[in-house]
Amino acid sequence: MKYYPNIAVILINASDYFADTPLEGWYLRGKWRTSPYKTEHFSDYIRILTLHKGGGMYMDLDFVTLKNLDPKIFHDFVPLEDKGLLTGSSFHFHRDHPIIRKMMIYLASSYHPDEWTYSGPAMFQSIVLKYCHKFLPKPTHPSFLCPGVKIMPKRYLYPYKFADWKELFQNDIKDGEEKTSKSYAVHLYNKLSKNEPVIVGSKQIYSRIARVHCPLTYAHAVDSF
Incomplete structure (x- = not known):
């Protein structure tokens, strides 16, 4: 990668x-090949398999990272997303973490090809809470749900709610700055937003984020992308 030496x-x-x-x-x-969600389900399975093999951090491609992800913070964590729900669109676990082993057993023994979230968010929510024998808290700072499992506050990676994704394409500068000021990344909910135009040079929240944090891509964009 000529312009991104930290990407392979x-x-x-x-x-x-x-x-x-x-x-x-x-x-x-x-x-899974005949599932209407075969791409999503394959992604669900291979991300867990990859962490089983080597550990590390996973993030969906529809994130824009705003600042360095401090490994002291983003370690062995699952994030809160919307309405107090856990999600599998970003997480970190070290190799051979018991949570990953339990997810592997779960995915190997049960598959529902017609349910979009079954092997994704629904699985994370179920396994993590059963493993920790706790209800989900609402932390304002990273905190341990149980030993070895950290809960990441919503504002760190998901400053915009799932239902509010259209706000990313509006021109509210003050609102955008307030919502992302303490965030490390922004999730763009590509499944919903993929056909929404990003206007180059505009004051759209997403456009301004992309201009600052994705400068090479932004520089090659045409009037919209």
């Missing part, structure tokens, strides 16, 4: 990647 693109052979893992049977049976 790695190609994998999926059948080899799933081989000799608890999720190999799910992959080989191929029921």
Whole structure:
């Protein structure tokens, strides 16, 4: 990557990647290939498999990072997103963390191809709370739900609610600055917002964020993208 030395693109052979893992049977049976959510479900499975193999942090591609993710903060965490719900669109766990092992067992034993969130947010919510034997708190700062599992406050990665995604394409500068001032990243909810135009040079919240934090991409954009 000429302009991004901290990014590496790695190609994998999926059948080899799933081989000799608890999720190999799910992959080989191929029921996911006929699911209306096959891309989402494949992503759900391979992200858990990847953390099982090596640990680390996962983030969906529809995030814009606003500042460095401090590894002391963003370690062994699951985030709050909207309405007090956990999500699998960003998280970190070290290799062989018991939460990841439990998720692997869950995904290997149960698959619902017609349910979009079954192997994503619904799974995270269920397994994390059962593992910690607790109800979900509403923290204002990163706090441990139980030993080895940190809850990340909503404002750190999800300053905009799922239902309020259209605000990202409005021109409210003050509101945008207030909502993102203490955030490390902004989630753009691409499934909903992918057809919304981003006007280059405008005062749209997303346009201004992209101009500052994605300057190379923004510089190559035309009137809208």
